[in-house]
Each structure stands twice: as C-alpha cells, then as structure tokens.
Amino acid sequence: MTEPASHCDGRSGAGQAGVRVRVVGCGNPLAGDDSVGLEIVRRLRAKGETECDLVVLPQPGVELLDALQGAEVVLFIDAVSSGAPPGTLHLTPLPSPALQPRTLSALSGHAWGLPEMLGLTAALGRRAPRLVLLGIELATVEPGTPRSEAVEGAVQTVVEKFSQLRAMLTEVNAGRWPSGRLFLPGDASFPGGQ
Amino acid sequence: MTQRKSGSAGSAPRTVKVDYLSRVEGEGGLYVRVEKGQVREVKLDIFEPPRFFEAFLRGRHFQEVPDITARICGICPVAYQMSSVHALEAALGVTPGPEIRQLRRLLYCAEWIESHALHIYLLQAPDFLGYDSAIAMAADHPHEVERALRLKKIGNDLLALLGGRATHPVSVCVGGFYKVPRRKELEALRGDLEWGLEASLETVRFVSGLAFPDFAPHYEFVSVSHPDEYPMNERKIVSSAGVDIEPTEFEKVFLEEHVEHSTALHSKRADTGTSYFVGPLARINLNFEKLFPRAKEAARATGICWPCKNPFQGIVVRAVEMVHAYEEALAIIASYREPARSRAEFKVHAGEGCAATEAPRGALYHRYRINDQGLVEFAKIVPPTAQNYRRMEDDLRLFLPGILERTEPEIARACENLIRNYDPCISCSTHFLKLKLDRD
Numbered sequence: 001m002t003e004p005a006s007h008c009d010g011r012s013g014a015g016q017a018g019v020r021v022r023v024v025g026c027g028n029p030l031a032g033d034d035s036v037g038l039e040i041v042r043r044l045r046a047k048g049e050t051e052c053d054l055v056v057l058p059q060p061g062v063e064l065l066d067a068l069q070g071a072e073v074v075l076f077i078d079a080v081s082s083g084a085p086p087g088t089l090h091l092t093p094l095p096s097p098a099l100q101p102r103t104l105s106a107l108s109g110h111a112w113g114l115p116e117m118l119g120l121t122a123a124l125g126r127r128a129p130r131l132v133l134l135g136i137e138l139a140t141v142e143p144g145t146p147r148s149e150a151v152e153g154a155v156q157t158v159v160e161k162f163s164q165l166r167a168m169l170t171e172v173n174a175g176r177w178p179s180g181r182l183f184l185p186g187d188a189s190f191p192g193g194q
Numbered sequence: 195m196t197q198r199k200s201g202s203a204g205s206a207p208r209t210v211k212v213d214y215l216s217r218v219e220g221e222g223g224l225y226v227r228v229e230k231g232q233v234r235e236v237k238l239d240i241f242e243p244p245r246f247f248e249a250f251l252r253g254r255h256f257q258e259v260p261d262i263t264a265r266i267c268g269i270c271p272v273a274y275q276m277s278s279v280h281a282l283e284a285a286l287g288v289t290p291g292p293e294i295r296q297l298r299r300l301l302y303c304a305e306w307i308e309s310h311a312l313h314i315y316l317l318q319a320p321d322f323l324g325y326d327s328a329i330a331m332a333a334d335h336p337h338e339v340e341r342a343l344r345l346k347k348i349g350n351d352l353l354a355l356l357g358g359r360a361t362h363p364v365s366v367c368v369g370g371f372y373k374v375p376r377r378k379e380l381e382a383l384r385g386d387l388e389w390g391l392e393a394s395l396e397t398v399r400f401v402s403g404l405a406f407p408d409f410a411p412h413y414e415f416v417s418v419s420h421p422d423e424y425p426m427n428e429r430k431i432v433s434s435a436g437v438d439i440e441p442t443e444f445e446k447v448f449l450e451e452h453v454e455h456s457t458a459l460h461s462k463r464a465d466t467g468t469s470y471f472v473g474p475l476a477r478i479n480l481n482f483e484k485l486f487p488r489a490k491e492a493a494r495a496t497g498i499c500w501p502c503k504n505p506f507q508g509i510v511v512r513a514v515e516m517v518h519a520y521e522e523a524l525a526i527i528a529s530y531r532e533p534a535r536s537r538a539e540f541k542v543h544a545g546e547g548c549a550a551t552e553a554p555r556g557a558l559y560h561r562y563r564i565n566d567q568g569l570v571e572f573a574k575i576v577p578p579t580a581q582n583y584r585r586m587e588d589d590l591r592l593f594l595p596g597i598l599e600r601t602e603p604e605i606a607r608a609c610e611n612l613i614r615n616y617d618p619c620i621s622c623s624t625h626f627l628k629l630k631l632d633r634d
Binding site (some may be wrong): 059061062063112116119120125 | 268312316350
C-alpha cells in the first residue's frame with residue numbers, strides 16, 4: 001500500500017536507439033499474484049539503468065491517458081488469467097483479439113479502461129504509442145496472500161532479461177516486434193525475437 | 195448501453211431495461227412501475243455487493259483507519275480520510291494546529307478539483323451536448339476535453355504532492371500528516387494553479403451556456419457549515435429547513451434504514467421521514483456568501499437566481515466550486531508556513547467521536563468508538579450517495595410524469611441524466627443502472 005500511484009524513475013525513457021519506452025506496472029498490491037506488475041517495476045527501479053520510464057498504476061482510470069503520452073512504446077505488465085500454467089509469460093501487442101475490451105476496462109474507475117483511453121487519444125488527435133502487454137499467468141489472487149512460487153520465478157526471468165526485452169521493443173523496424181507469443185515457465189528463449 | 199427488452203403496446207406490462215448506466219461510479223438499477231399513466235413505484239436498486247467496511251474496521255488500530263477508509267473510493271479518498279481523522283480526533287481530544295488545518299483544506303481543494311473536472315467534462319457534459327460518451331464529445335470539442343484533462347491533472351498533482359500519491363493518499367494521519375510539503379514544492383505548482391483558476395472560470399462560462407430542463411423540486415438542502423469558510427472539513431450541520439446541529443446530533447436528526455431493493459442504506463429525516471439533498475447544490479445554497487471572491491463573482495455572472503433548486507444546474511455549481519478550490523489553493527500556498535511538527539502529539543485513551551466533512555458529492559459523516567488500546571470498537575460511515583438515494587427516487591417520481599410520452603430509450607436516457615446530476619458514487623455507498631419500466 002505504499003506504492004505511489006504513478007511515478008517516473010526520473011531518468012530519460014529514451015535509450016540508445018532513441019525510442020522512448022514506458023513500462024507501466026498494473027495490479028493490486030494486496031491480492032497475491034495480481035501484484036506482479038507492480039513488483040516487476042519495483043525491481044526494475046531497484047536494478048536501475050533500464051533506460052525506460054517506470055510507472056505504476058495500481059488503479060488505472062483517466063490516468064491511463066497520461067501513461068500513453070510522450071512515449072513511442074508502452075509496455076503494460078499485469079497478471080493474466082488464461083488457463084495456461086502459472087508463471088507463463090504472454091508477450092503480445094495490443095490491442096489483441098485474444099483480449100476483449102471488457103477485460104481491459106471492467107475494473108477501472110468509471111469504466112475508463114485502455115480501450116476508452118485509446119479512443120480518447122484518437123478523438124483528441126493525439127499520437128498513440130505502440131502498445132505491448134507482458135502478461136504473467138497468475139495462480140492466486142487471494143487477498144493478503146504472497147505471490148506464488150511460479151509467479152516469483154516469472155518476475156525473476158523478466159527482470160533478468162529486461163534489457164533484451166527493451167532492445168526488442170525499441171527495434172520496431174527490425175522485424176523483432178512481438179507478434180504474440182507465450183513462454184511456458186522455464187522457457188529460456190524469453191523474450192524471443194532472437 | 196441501452197437495450198430494449200420488450201415494448202408491446204396496449205395493456206400488457208412494458209419493460210425498458212438499461213443494462214448499464216454509464217459515466218457513474220458503480221453498479222445499480224432502476225425499476226419504475228406505471229399504471230394508467232401514473233408513476234406508482236420507483237425503486238433505485240443498488241445491487242453492488244455490500245462492502246462491510248464498518249465491520250472490518252472493528253479491532254483495527256485507530257491510526258489505520260484513514261488508510262483503510264480511503265480505500266472506500268478511488269475518486270474521493272480524501273473525503274473518507276478527512277471525516278475519519280476528524281472523528282477520531284474528536285474521540286481523542288486532539289486539535290491540530292492551524293498549519294495542519296490549512297493543509298487539510300488544501301488536500302480537499304485538490305480532491306474537489308480532480309473530482310469536479312472529471313464529472314463536469316467527462317461524465318455529465320456529454321448529456322447536455324447530446325453525446326453518448328466523452329470520447330464522442332472529444333471529437334467535436336477537443337479544446338474542452340483537453341482543458342478538462344489538464345484541470346484534473348493539476349488536482350492530481352497537488353494531491354500527489356500532499357498525499358504521497360494521487361489515488362488513496364498515504365500521508366494523512368490522526369493528528370496531522372506523516373509528512374508535510376516544503377514551501378518550495380508547493381510554490382512550484384503556483385503556475386499550474388493560476389492556469390487552473392482561469393480555466394475554471396472558462397468552465398463556468400462554458401457550462402452556464404448549456405440548456406437545462408425546467409425542473410426545480412422543493413428540496414431540503416443539507417451541508418456542513420462553518421462560520422467563516424466555505425464548508426470542507428468542519429463544523430456544524432445545517433439545512434434549508436432550519437437544522438443547525440453539532441455533528442454529535444447527526445444520527446438523531448438523520449436516519450439510515452435498510453430498504454429491500456438496495457444493498458446500500460437509504461437516509462431520511464428522522465422526524466418527518468422525508469428525503470434530503472447533499473452535494474454541491476446544497477453547499478452553495480447554504481454557504482454562498484463564503485465562496486472566495488472570484489468564485490462568487492463567477493456564480494453571480496451565470497444568470498442563475500440563487501439559491502438554485504434545479505439539480506441539472508449542479509454542473510454549474512461544480513464549476514463554481516472548482517473556481518473556489520483553485521482560488522483557495524492559491525491563497526493557502528501563498529500564506530503557507532511549514533509547521534514545526536507535522537502532527538500533534540497526544541495520548542491514546544478510550545473515547546468516542548464523530549465528524550462530518552464535505553466530499554465532492556456531499557456531506558460525509560463518520561463516528562468511531564475506540565478503547566484504551568486505541569482499537570476501534572465501533573464504526574459508522576454515512577456516505578453522501580447513500581444520503582441522496584431517497585432524494586433521487588423522489589426526483590424520479592416528480593420527473594417521470596413529464597416524460598412518459600417519450601420512447602422508452604428516451605425515458606431511460608432522461609432518467610440516467612437526472613441521476614447523474616447527483617454524481618452518484620455507488621461504490622462508496624455499497625456501485626449503475628438498469629432501468630426496468632413496467633406500465634400498462
């Protein structure tokens with residue numbers, strides 16, 4: 001409960017490739033594996049030198065619009081529930097036919113979710129960034145429980161391989177843009193695109 | 195999203211169903227029964243699951259209460275923090291110093307700004323301009339929507355500075371704050387706040403030009419009242435029908451009761467059983483002279499005859515209050531002195547206390563009893579939206595006869611518009627809106 005609602009790590013989000021990447025961790029810090037997006041951002045901040053804006057949005061609403069501004073690429077990190085083994089990593093561009101709008105907006109304040117904010121961005125004539133979701137398959141969202149072992153393993157994988165993931169996201173014209181891929185727990189090929 | 199379930203003409207009952215009332219916080223429904231052209235029954239169904247905050251506060255340490263009650267609402271967490279700390283300070287006999295008092299008003303200014311900017315432009319303006327959503331409105335009114343977003347963001351930034359974060363702030367405690375801002379940090383926001391004041395005045399001009407339905411019921415307006423200040427944090431509770439009481443008398447004058455069709459309690463006057471109205475319209479009608487000068491001047495320039503009884507003009511009142519909030523925020527920052535201590539020291543003892551403060555949606559009453567260990571033994575929370583449900587039903591009874599000749603989707607939309615005047619936060623009171631209309 002001590003996570004700030006929104007925070008930039010103060011470093012420039014533009015890396016060597018000059019592409020500004022923003023990482024947005026979403027989730028509920030009090031609901032088991034749903035805290036995974038917030039935890040990954042916390043560890044990336046601690047690790048430093050990510051060359052990204054690092055933001056947490058525990059309760060996204062209209063504030064999502066700010067998260068879409070001033071970056072070429074926005075990576076959302078959140079828990080997902082698809083029936084895959086817990087700890088599975090889903091790397092997919094958004095919007096995705098596999099993720100219905102209701103899923104993306106249902107839990108946001110006044111139903112101001114990502115589809116609505118993308119609509120508002122377009123209506124205002126603002127440039128929308130390219131969006132990617134890194135979803136971590138959850139095991140439990142029981143309130144007050146710690147993250148599961150499987151999700152902790154996924155957190156470690158993402159943090160360790162973040163520089164490769166970031167490089168992939170910045171090389172938008174090099175054919176390495178994620179096209180929607182699933183990495184089972186222990187899959188060493190994450191984030192792919194090699 | 196409006197769905198016509200059935201609509202056969204003649205004597206068979208007719209049903210109109212609005213599956214989901216948009217642009218409000220939470221979920222609920224509306225049932226209307228019409229017989230021989232007369233509105234016989236109006237029930238605002240609140241089916242949001244009850245949230246049991248009052249129950250699970252029991253046994254918690256009093257200093258946890260502001261952080262827990264803030265979780266009741268993502269739009270108005272400050273209100274829940276303010277009412278809880280004032281009530282607990284009453285129980286403990288704590289009186290924070292003047293600097294803390296001003297910082298609390300500044301925190302409330304921030305919440306009013308972000309909540310009012312959201313409601314005026316993104317939730318309610320589409321009703322008056324004929325759009326289904328703020329997104330549809332943004333294509334034709336990008337300047338206004340951009341203004342709204344910046345107005346709201348400034349409120350969020352101020353809230354984040356004072357509260358540690360914009361949603362569910364973490365700096366508020368019984369006795370004061372865990373951390374207070376440096377003067378230079380507040381000074382850094384002055385330019386944005388000055389822009390916000392001018393943009394709020396432009397907002398008043400914008401919403402004053404909207405077309406409002408001719409509807410002005412007889413209301414009993416209820417708000418917090420302070421001898422010298424526009425009501426936010428304290429002190430008495432007054433009404434347009436002559437109520438003038440200390441918060442300790444609140445539960446004797448205003449009663450909550452369970453109604454079968456709602457998971458939220460409904461409030462009424464204890465003596466007459468009648469509904470009453472809390473919110474910006476009540477605040478301004480009972481406290482007009484205490485508005486800051488530019489807000490008062492802007493209110494007078496709207497052409498509205500004050501006191502205003504048309505709930506649809508609540509959108510204008512919110513704009514006026516946004517002017518006030520920006521004006522007062524600038525004044526507080528201009529005179530701000532960093533307090534020597536961020537919070538008052540006090541001894542924990544058993545006690546009971548209550549307080550009412552003004553959430554963006556209206557008066558919010560809390561009462562707590564704590565034991566000598568500082569643990570909560572009893573908690574009572576009366577949110578503004580729950581106080582307004584009975585009044586909303588009364589409004590619908592008065593409003594519906596004038597629109598029954600319209601098509602069912604039009605009736606549904608008009609009912610939604612009327613209810614949105616109250617900026618209801620159904621999440622707080624238990625979450626919107628299925629309309630079922632039965633008529634022969």
